Amino acid sequence: MMYTTTPDWLVSDWLNTPDPLGPQSFPGRVVVLEAFQMLCPGCVSHGLPALQRLQDSFKPEDVAVVGLHTVFEHHAAQGHRAALEAFVHEYRLDFPIGIDRQREGQRLPATMAAYQLKGTPSFVIFDREGRRRHQHFGIGSDLALGAMIGQLLAEPTPIAEPETTSCADGTCAV
DSSP states (O other): OOOBOOOOOOEEEEESOSSOOOGGGSTTSEEEEEEEOTTOHHIIIIIHHHHHHHHHHSOTTTEEEEEEEOOOSOHHHHOOHHHHHHHHHHTTOOSOEEEEOOOTTOSSOHHHHHTTOOSSSEEEEEOTTSOEEEEEESOOOHHHHHHHHHHHHHSOOOOOOOOOOEEETTEEEO
């Protein structure tokens, strides 16, 4: 399978987590990132509920879900942290949510541009090693998403390389 580059998440602030996160923050877990906007009907009716169902369906040690609030329209209405906090509270979203960093003079926020996202909702799926393996724009099937995650979970976990040893004079040392 071809892997695509995995840029960092360029986030200005986080909700529901004390620490900044990125694709490499979840070693050994499949990560599902959903880019959304508060005023996106597809995000509210399908994308965010699908993300919540994923969180409820998989063990947290196997799958991590993360939201990315990526505002590329209606900045005045949804570009304030307090508005997002109220939205997260009302919809009872308890997974980590990053606020995509706005770029000076640019319409698209930083992570959205780096990942070449076409809009919201968008799902980005990372394998257990933090590599971007799939990206989907629009409303998708929970069954297809779950199957894709299941495939990634079924892949063999990479075995750590043994430490190198040096052998001299009939003895070996690590």
